[in-house]
Structures are given as structure tokens and as C-alpha cells.
Amino acid sequence: MKSTNRNFIRRLQSGKEDALEYIVDRYMPLLKNVVRHVLGPIGREELIGECVNDVFLSIWQNARKFRGSDADSFKNWICAVAKYKAIDIYRKEVKNTEIPAEFVELLPPDAPTGEVLAEDRVNQLLNQLDKVDRQIFIMRYLLGFHPAEIAEVLDLSKSAVDNRIYRGKKKLRDDRRFSYEGHL
Amino acid sequence: MKDIYDYLNDVQIDVDRYDEEAVSDTDKKRLIRSLQQKMIKQPPSRWKKSIMAASISAGLLSASLFGLSFTSFAQELPVIGLVYKLFSSDRFVDGFNENANVLSLSQEENGVKMVINEAVFDGKTLYITYDLFSKKDLGESPQILGLPNLPEGLHEFIVSGNHDIKKVNGTHYAGITQATLYTDHRVEKGSFNFIISGIQPDEGIDPIKVNWNFQFDLHATDNQEQLVDLKSDKNDVTVTVKRIVYTPMSFLIFYNEVITTELLREWDFISIDIIVKDDLGHIYENEHNGGFGLTHVRHTSTFEKLHPDATRLIVTPILKLAQKDGTNENGNIYRNIGSTAPKEEIILDDIVIEIEK
Numbered sequence: 001m002k003s004t005n006r007n008f009i010r011r012l013q014s015g016k017e018d019a020l021e022y023i024v025d026r027y028m029p030l031l032k033n034v035v036r037h038v039l040g041p042i043g044r045e046e047l048i049g050e051c052v053n054d055v056f057l058s059i060w061q062n063a064r065k066f067r068g069s070d071a072d073s074f075k076n077w078i079c080a081v082a083k084y085k086a087i088d089i090y091r092k093e094v095k096n097t098e099i100p101a102e103f104v105e106l107l108p109p110d111a112p113t114g115e116v117l118a119e120d121r122v123n124q125l126l127n128q129l130d131k132v133d134r135q136i137f138i139m140r141y142l143l144g145f146h147p148a149e150i151a152e153v154l155d156l157s158k159s160a161v162d163n164r165i166y167r168g169k170k171k172l173r174d175d176r177r178f179s180y181e182g183h184l
Numbered sequence: 185m186k187d188i189y190d191y192l193n194d195v196q197i198d199v200d201r202y203d204e205e206a207v208s209d210t211d212k213k214r215l216i217r218s219l220q221q222k223m224i225k226q227p228p229s230r231w232k233k234s235i236m237a238a239s240i241s242a243g244l245l246s247a248s249l250f251g252l253s254f255t256s257f258a259q260e261l262p263v264i265g266l267v268y269k270l271f272s273s274d275r276f277v278d279g280f281n282e283n284a285n286v287l288s289l290s291q292e293e294n295g296v297k298m299v300i301n302e303a304v305f306d307g308k309t310l311y312i313t314y315d316l317f318s319k320k321d322l323g324e325s326p327q328i329l330g331l332p333n334l335p336e337g338l339h340e341f342i343v344s345g346n347h348d349i350k351k352v353n354g355t356h357y358a359g360i361t362q363a364t365l366y367t368d369h370r371v372e373k374g375s376f377n378f379i380i381s382g383i384q385p386d387e388g389i390d391p392i393k394v395n396w397n398f399q400f401d402l403h404a405t406d407n408q409e410q411l412v413d414l415k416s417d418k419n420d421v422t423v424t425v426k427r428i429v430y431t432p433m434s435f436l437i438f439y440n441e442v443i444t445t446e447l448l449r450e451w452d453f454i455s456i457d458i459i460v461k462d463d464l465g466h467i468y469e470n471e472h473n474g475g476f477g478l479t480h481v482r483h484t485s486t487f488e489k490l491h492p493d494a495t496r497l498i499v500t501p502i503l504k505l506a507q508k509d510g511t512n513e514n515g516n517i518y519r520n521i522g523s524t525a526p527k528e529e530i531i532l533d534d535i536v537i538e539i540e541k
Contacts, residue, residue, distance in 0.1 A: 007467060017220070024216050029204035037202065053215060057222055062189040079199050080192040123187040131194075138191055153196050 009074055012063045020060050027075070031055055031082045038086035038144070042093055051089050055082045083143050133168045136161055186353060293394040295319035296383055298328075300398050306431040307370040307404035309362060309486060312378065316349065316357040323386025324351055330380035330396075332363045334371075362471075364484070370429070373403045407431045410540045416501055416532045420447040423456060423501040425535050435490050437499070441481045448479055452508040452517050458501050460487055462494035495539055501532040 003011045003022035011019035035051045059078055066077050126134050139145040151158040290299040297317045304311050310332055331345045349359035365371060378398040384391050408430045415424040422442045429436045441456045461467045468487040506527035508517040
């Protein structure tokens with residue numbers, strides 16, 4: 001059986017390799033551009049290639065976490081994964097040169113290069129928040145949205161977004177298990 | 185615990201602001217190759233779990249046939265897919281909810297509570313959905329020990345079954361168990377027992393002993409049956425589609441495979457897959473329920489719900505032959521994933537079936 005535009009999501013979710021080939025063929029041109037938007041300014045073409053590779057591997061490994069069923073919502077989800085991965089790599093790359101404070105401040109100072117632990121920590125942090133705060137934090141810190149953009153997407157005022165970010169940070173800081181001094 | 189990939193479902197990305205870049209076929213191929221090297225194959229425990237559930241039928245199967253159902257299980261069963269589909273209310277269980285019998289039975293022991301939610305029986309296969317609430321963590325994919333059975337059925341016993349259990353959040357799990365009766369005729373109703381002796385969490389966590397027996401009576405869903413008896417043959421193999429049963433949720437194809445003893449002697453693993461599509465071009469996902477026999481094997485496969493506008497089904501049998509890599513300490517032959525031992529695939533001519541409405 002081959003993957004087609006009607007069944008590729010289900011086949012991907014049941015771990016069929018031909019579905020991976022299908023999504024590479026169909027979405028690599030788009031996802032490469034998503035990655036380039038974030039990593040382009042660094043000026044190292046090989047980073048973009050590595051990141052695209054990482055993006056598809058994450059999509060493959062986490063396919064069952066995609067909750068929609070149609071190609072449009074799938075496209076949205078993989079673009080979000082691509083942006084998240086690209087910012088993650090951006091953060092690691094620029095760590096030693098400039099400090100894009102917004103991106104590093106959620107992570108502990110000794111964040112290991114092995115990102116499994118880092119992702120675990122991020123997940124633990126995110127689980128402390130309510131749904132709206134969580135969406136705001138993901139958009140702000142993991143996907144690099146500006147507060148004004150978040151406000152527009154979530155239909156909130158900008159000051160409400162700022163407020164929620166402030167309160168969310170405070171909540172995370174108050175929870176001692178997750179306090180990383182000087183970073184929150 | 186939910187993670188970032190779950191949460192990314194809720195984030196709206198302005199997809200239109202991105203363009204498609206020119207990517208050469210060579211680049212795509214290079215990416216696929218590199219991904220294949222990094223991919224983590226399905227952990228072998230998945231196999232063991234399926235086989236454990238299937239071992240109830242071991243008495244019926246000769247050694248070489250065990251190998252056969254082995255490969256079928258490993259390659260073809262979208263077991264994990266099924267529960268997922270249930271959660272995402274996908275087509276495979278379309279019609280599940282309106283045909284399911286709400287049971288709401290619960291039992292609790294040693295810090296684990298099991299609530300059986302719904303069950304549906306199509307005359308051959310029983311599907312049961314349930315929730316597990318545990319005081320302690322059971323890992324990502326625990327298993328329950330036990331299978332449903334039909335104590336009063338003399339000739340209708342459960343012959344294969346699968347559990348698929350998925351973490352919902354924290355220590356709350358949801359699962360589906362599918363069990364298939366060994367019978368050629370339709371069973372109208374049954375009093376089922378579902379006896380569970382334990383919960384087997386992920387590796388490294390101690391098993392939990394329980395002593396549960398859920399009992400429930402079910403009537404089979406209204407089905408429509410069509411006799412077919414059409415065959416396709418090539419060289420040493422003949423595949424005959426005997427009949428099709430359409431249920432509100434799915435359809436089942438009963439088909440026979442006859443192979444020569446020469447073929448059986450020549451190859452270690454022999455299996456027949458069927459690919460089924462309709463005249464609208466839709467390809468149906470399927471779940472092989474197992475086959476019995478040595479050179480004359482009777483199979484059934486369950487397919488997702490038939491498209492209402494389809495008028496014809498096209499069945500393509502594929503004969504898969506493979507040689508073993510070796511024999512393990514228990515005397516069972518095995519073949520590794522990615523083995524280079526000889527294998528062959530032979531595609532038989534299509535069997536075209538006019539759907540009776």
C-alpha cells in the first residue's frame with residue numbers, strides 16, 4: 001500500500017515509512033523555508049539542512065501527538081514543529097555570541113546540550129500553566145512570536161498578554177522546583 | 185504527561201507567509217536516507233505483546249505457520265493505529281459509538297481501577313474500550329494480562345486478541361481490546377467474560393496482580409453477508425475470496441490461500457497479504473485477524489468502513505516469501521528487520537467483486 005493525500009496522516013501515525021517519504025516529498029520545500037526564516041540570519045546554510053533533518057525526525061517520532069485529521073491542520077502542526085525546532089537550534093547557536101534573552105530565559109543555566117532533558121524541563125514548566133497561559137508561553141518563548149501578534153491570534157489585548165506573561169513567570173518562579181535563579 | 189508536540193496542535197501559524205523553496209529530488213532522497221539511519225524502529229516489546237496475546241492459539245499452529253502469522257502480525261497489524269483512531273474518531277471505528285453498548289462496569293484492586301466503557305460485537309470480533317486509573321505510574325504503554333472469552337461457546341472460542349493501551353495524562357490510561365472468535369459462522373449473541381489477572385506496566389515497574397472478572401451479554405450488530413467465491417492463482421498459490429461481511433463499522437473479508445508443499449518446503453516464511461481498494465480509488469486500511477491451516481489456510485481481515493458510493497471492490501493478493509536468518513534457542517526460526525536473506529514478492533491478478541447492496 002502506498003501513501004496518498006488521503007491516507008498519509010494515518011499511515012505516518014502507524015509508523016509506515018512510505019508516509020515519511022511522502023511528507024518529505026510534499027512538505028520539505030515549505031518547511032525548509034520556515035526554518036530559513038529563523039536560521040537564515042546566522043548565515044550558515046548547513047545549519048538549515050541539519051535543522052530540516054531534525055524537524056522531520058521529530059515529526060516522525062511524534063506523529064501520534066498530532067490531533068487533527070486533515071491536511072491543513074497537519075500543515076499547521078508541522079510548521080509549528082519546524083519553527084519550534086529552528087528556534088531551539090538558533091538559541092543553541094547564538095548562546096556564546098549574543099544573548100537573545102527571550103529565548104534562553106526559560107531554560108536553566110546549565111541546560112545540557114542533549115535536548116531530551118531540556119524538552120522534559122520545558123514540558124514540566126508548561127504543565128504548570130493553564131491553557132491560555134500555556135499557549136502564550138509557547139508562542140512567546142518557543143516560537144518567537146511578538147506579544148502583539150499573540151494578542152491578535154488569541155483575541156486578547158496586548159496588555160492582557162503582557163500581564164499573563166508576567167503572572168505566568170511569577171507562578172513558575174514561585175514554584176521552587178522550577179526556579180532557576182536569575183533566569184526567570 | 186502532555187508535551188510540546190501536543191501543545192503545538194493549539195498554536196495557529198500563519199502558514200501563508202512561507203514560500204515553497206526549490207528542493208531537488210537528490211536533496212529529498214538524501215534527507216530520507218539520513219532519516220532512515222536515525223529512525224528508531226518499533227521496539228521489539230511490541231512484538232512480544234502481540235504474540236503473548238496470540239499464543240492462546242498456539243496449539244492450532246504448526247511451527248512453520250507460527251512463523252507465518254508472526255510476520256503478518258509484525259508487519260501488517262495497525263494495532264497501535266486502532267486505538268489512536270478511536271481517540272481521533274477516525275473512519276475505522278466510524279459507527280462504533282452508535283453501535284456500541286454502554287457498559288460502565290468497574291472494578292478496583294491494588295491501587296488500580298478499571299472502568300469498561302463500551303463494547304461492540306460484530307458476530308466475529310469483539311471490541312472493548314476502557315479506562316484505567318492507577319495510583320502509581322504504569323509507564324507509557326502498560327498491558328493488561330487476560331483476554332475476553334465466551335465460556336458457553338463450545339466451538340466459538342477467542343482465538344486472537346490484542347490490547348492497546350495509551351496514556352491519557354498522569355496515571356490515567358485508555359485502552360481498547362480487540363478479540364476475534366475462531367468461527368466460520370456468525371455468532372448472534374454471547375455472554376462474554378473478560379478475566380484479568382494483572383497489569384503489566386512498562387519494563388522496570390513491578391507488575392500489579394488483580395483478580396477481575398467482567399461479564400456482559402452482547403448481541404451482534406446487523407450485518408450483511410455476500411458470497412463471493414472468486415479466485416486468483418499464479419504458479420504455486422491460489423487465493424480465493426470466499427465471502428464478505430459488511431458490518432456498520434467495518435467489513436470483513438474471508439479468504440483462503442492454497443499453496444503447494446513444494447513452496448512450503450522451499451521458503452521459511454510464507455504470507456499472503458491482500459490490498460483492497462474500491463472503484464473510487466479509495467484504499468482500505470486493514471487488520472489481519474489471523475489464518476489457520478498449513479497448505480490450505482483460511483484467513484479473515486477486517487477493513488475500515490465501506491465507502492457508501494463504492495460499487496466494486498478490487499482485491500490484490502500479494503504473496504510474500506522470505507528465508508530465515510537463523511533458529512533461536514527455543515527452536516523457532518526468525519528473521520531480523522532489515523535482513524539480507526532472500527525474499528520475494530509475487531503480485532497476483534486482481535479479484536474484482538461487484539458489491540451487493
